[in-house]
Amino acid sequence: MKDDEKKIIEAFVEEELPSLFDYLKIPSISAQNKGIDKTVAWIVDKFKILGAAKVEKWNENDGNPVIFAEFNGKSEQTVLFYNHYDVQPPDPLDEWLTEPFEPTIKDGKIFARGICDDKGELLSRLSLIDYFNQNGGLPVNIKFLIEGEEEIGSPRVEKYVCSHAEQLSADYCIWEGGGKDEHDNFQITCGLKGIVSFEMKVATAKKDLHSSLATFADNAAWRLVEALNSLRDKDGQVLVDGFYDDIVLLDENTKQAISELDFDKDKLEKNYGLLRPISDRGSADSLVNGNTITINGLTSGYEGDGSKTIIPSRASAKLDCRLVPDQDPQKIAQLIQKQLVVNGFSDVKVDLGHGEYAFRTPLNDSFVKLCKKIGDEVYGVDNCLILPNMPGSGPAQQFNSELKVPIVMVGIHYAGSGPHSPNENIRLEDYKEGSFYLYKVLQALGNK
Amino acid sequence: MKDDEKKIIEAFVEEELPSLFDYLKIPSISAQNKGIDKTVAWIVDKFKILGAAKVEKWNENDGNPVIFAEFNGKSEQTVLFYNHYDVQPPDPLDEWLTEPFEPTIKDGKIFARGICDDKGELLSRLSLIDYFNQNGGLPVNIKFLIEGEEEIGSPRVEKYVCSHAEQLSADYCIWEGGGKDEHDNFQITCGLKGIVSFEMKVATAKKDLHSSLATFADNAAWRLVEALNSLRDKDGQVLVDGFYDDIVLLDENTKQAISELDFDKDKLEKNYGLLRPISDRGSADSLVNGNTITINGLTSGYEGDGSKTIIPSRASAKLDCRLVPDQDPQKIAQLIQKQLVVNGFSDVKVDLGHGEYAFRTPLNDSFVKLCKKIGDEVYGVDNCLILPNMPGSGPAQQFNSELKVPIVMVGIHYAGSGPHSPNENIRLEDYKEGSFYLYKVLQALGNK
CATH class of the missing domain: 3.30.70.360 (Alpha-Beta Plaits)
Known part of the structure; x- marks a missing residue:
């Protein structure tokens, strides 16, 4: 029965994926102010088709509009999704083996600018809403905040969060990003x-x-x-x-989580094409808290x-x-x-x-625990880790300080995804499995 | 009588100067391979008109041709002039107050790319040959080596000097460059x-x-x-x-010459637009031998x-x-x-x-002494100094190692000339006085 459920969800999102490729074809490059309006229109349209209770474009602070949407669910629980619709410039173009804005499935991977960072995740989320719509409704209320300036440093998102704090209120926030490490362990990432x-x-x-x-x-x-x-x-x-x-000093939970991370220098050197060996300062500890x-x-x-x-x-x-x-x-x-x-x-x-600012959701938060529990079920207890924070940055602290909401990243990328680089890609299997994982999380939150 | 002689020579070169401006109008930029043929043709033509016994274009080593010319004089003494016909690119163009290749006389100064480095000196030398031709002949034999790649590092001149050493043999070599320091003292520069x-x-x-x-x-x-x-x-x-x-350790003559140089930090800071004060390491000693x-x-x-x-x-x-x-x-x-x-x-x-390599003509060389003696006469004993070497570089050592000839720089620039910079200029008075000085040197060498 459980295996059947996984097969059903995975088949659904896989089948629907090509019909969503239009989103990947629009070169929504914030650094070059390209394709913004077209991208916003695509998302707004999609939200309406999916039956959103509310869809708004916020642009009172100038810059690229923020899209807000709200879907009603069957429980009192509310999940806020953070995404961004802008992508990095595709340069250097001559290093791409496929066209950056012509999504291509090849060798079990989907190649496209933004497929990992962060358009693919929105597609997975949209597909799940569609599935729930067709199968008895959403288990939780869902809100989206999708900004268009993440790749240029999210200069305005804090303003929008402050002035729309009430609308954005939620019990849980699922961020962009997250996925598998270089050992293919699934990571519940709790900060930036x-x-x-x-x-x-x-x-x-x-x-x-x-x-x-x-x-x-x-x-x-x-x-x-x-x-x-x-x-x-x-x-x-x-x-x-x-x-x-x-x-601040690391708490025991965070120390414990770090000690469970597998920092494999050989793999990292190979994955990133490093020409010099990683020194002693390179460690799981410094990656999290250095x-x-x-x-x-x-x-x-x-x-x-x-x-x-x-x-x-x-x-x-x-x-x-x-x-x-x-x-x-x-x-x-x-x-x-x-x-x-x-x-x-x-x-x-x-x-x-x-x-x-840096941000970490406390690792003893019940949301983190639930994400870990479902991770253990979907990916296996030996292949699911908690990463206290990723080494990259984002405006999560600005969300949390206003919205007081636990934030996790549970995404679909893998160590070879190459965000910001030529040949950005995700694996189709990760897309399917990650979508199923998210389905399970939303269901579990609805049953809380 | 002496004053009359000075007036006559200065009037002659001043009057002739505008007719030589064509040379300054050709943008002979070696770095951009511009105007080389036209410039070479102009010089060859001019040498022929002035009655050179021999004019040759050497280009067996590729690159821009070297021009060799020989004029017969009334004595056994032979002076070799080194010049280069190439100039630096005029960029940044928007900082020029006149057109870089449209020579302009203004406020007693001549503005043009190359007027200081090093086209102006050739014009002075050509003008003196014309004067001597019209007034009883050259006091010495004169040879010219004019290269076209000085501004890109003289990569081939050594080859030419080696293979044409016999033709280039001379008793004295007068280099390009040299002139007045920031106190308007005339410098006999003896090396690089x-x-x-x-x-x-x-x-x-x-x-x-x-x-x-x-x-x-x-x-x-x-x-x-x-x-x-x-x-x-x-x-x-x-x-x-x-x-x-x-x-090598400095000899006493060189130490003495350095001690007589006036290293004026305030003037240097102002002249060169320095935004930080000159530290203790800045000194006449380091300028010469640092x-x-x-x-x-x-x-x-x-x-x-x-x-x-x-x-x-x-x-x-x-x-x-x-x-x-x-x-x-x-x-x-x-x-x-x-x-x-x-x-x-x-x-x-x-x-x-x-x-x-660096190069210095020994300061006790009789040629240096003669240049100093005439400098004292023309510019005044208090306004004529010996500079053991300038801080810049050039292929002088390559000349000397092959030709065994004392080399000095006795030119026409001043501290505000700005070679390589926008608004490159010399003062008309320096052009006239420098030409008279060279006239006196050539005469004195003919009487040796």
Whole structure:
């Protein structure tokens, strides 16, 4: 009977999938402001067809609209889904083996930009609503918040959550993302790291100078290199006074969950094409609760072919720091600027960019426990783990601080999905199994 | 009588100058392979009109032709002039107040790309030949070697000098460049620094990765920053084992000449638009005999607008080191690669680029003494200095090792000339006075 149920759900979503491919064909690229209206129209239309009690487009804060929808269920329980309809640019195009906006099923995988991050998950969710509609109704009330600016840092979602908090109220929140690790273990992911992005800029002269003057004229590129180097030791430890002060101690549940994670250096090196071995600082512990200071880009002076014997007058670096609870993104940027002054680099300026707090749903929350229980049933107890938080970031803390709702990520990707990369894909089996898992979760919540 | 002579020569070259402007109108940009043939044709034609005994175009080594010319004089003495007909690209165009290839006389200055470096000097030399032709003949034999690849590092001139050594034989060589310092003192410049250009490259993964993985995945930009930082201390001292080993001790004449130079930090800061004060390492001594390791450019990861949370998989830096006698450019690059390995950066590769040895004519050479004596007469003893070598580089050592000829630079530029920059210019007074000075030198050599 249970096996039959799994087969039925999996067959349903598999059969319906090709009819939903239109969503993947629209290049909804927020960074390039492409295809937004068309994508929004597709989703709104789909919600109406599925019988939503309410569908709204919010755009009072400008930017790409947020889509809100509400479906009535048979119980008092309410689940809020967070999704985003925007995707990363497909570049570099020449590395794709299929067309990024022409979804293709091949070797048991579905290839398309956004299939993993995060369009595929919406399709699975829509398909389940359709199934429930045809089979006695939704076990819970379902709300959707679908934003269109996740790939550019969700700059406005917090505003929308604050001003629509009542409408968004829910008992549980199922986030985007989540799925299987490099050992194909299914992960119940309970949080996200925080982030602060910033730029470091320095100028040493009004214009680039001839490099013969380097015995007396300062060099912006050298200043930047020295300033950067003063912020981190060779093991990746951040050398900024106060940087680690606000980090909360891990509770026993979180420590336990980390100890159960299998951090396989060989597999990670191979999966990610690393050319250098992972050092001792690479560990399950640091992946969950470690800080990083990452140079995203360096720019200075002559970058063309051949050589040009100049002293660059300007240099800049883009950076991000991944943060953990309760580090404050803005405070972190200020501490870095302060440290630069202390280190003798008061001329190196920190321009604050995007910031997000880290977030973790407590692992002893009943929602986490229920997700784990169903995970054990669907994937097997040996293949289901709890990940206290993923190493990436997102606006979950902004949701939680306003909505006070437990948030988990229980998705359909696997270690080879390659979000943001060419040939982004998910496995059809994961799509089917992940949809069945979600079906079971919604049913269980309805019976609570 | 002497004043009359000065007036006559200065009037002659001033009057003739506009008729020579055609040379400045041809954009002979070696880096972009522009206008080379037309420029060569102009020079060859001019030499023929001036009655050269021999004019040759050498191009057996490919690249832009070298022009050789020979004029017979009334004595046994032979002077070799080194010039180059190529110029730097005029970019950035929007910073020019006049058209770069439309020579313009304004406020006593001549503005044009190449007027300082190095077309103006050729015009002065041609004008003097014309004057001597009309007034009893050349006091010395004159040879010209004019290359067309100086602005791209003179990659082939050494070959030409070696294979044409006999034709180029001379008693004295007058180089391009030279002129007045920021105090308007006339400098007899007796050499050039050496240089080695190279690129440092590192890769840490097959492709850029999501920055959430930074707890375990290495970062090419950080590797580069750390590798660069390991090569230099904060005072600019090069931290490469053996780097300083081959430097020859300064002789007393050179020390004396350096002690007479006026290194005015305030003026230099103002002239060059420096945004940071010149430190203690900036001195006349280091300008003449100091080494530098200069980052010319940095490239890594995301350099566009906004932020992109990636771990760059590749990073590179372009650098040059200015060298002094007897440092070997190739050896220096090898020492740097070796030091990187010692410092733990065996994955950071050094790609050797262009190299040139430093060169100094001994300051007690009779040619230097004669140039100084005439400098004292023309510019005044308090306004004429000997500069053992300029901080820039050029293929002088390649000339000297083959031709065994003393080389000096006695030119027409001033501290505001801005070679390689927008609004490159010389002062008309310097052009006239410098031409008279050269006239006196040639006369004196003829009377030796």
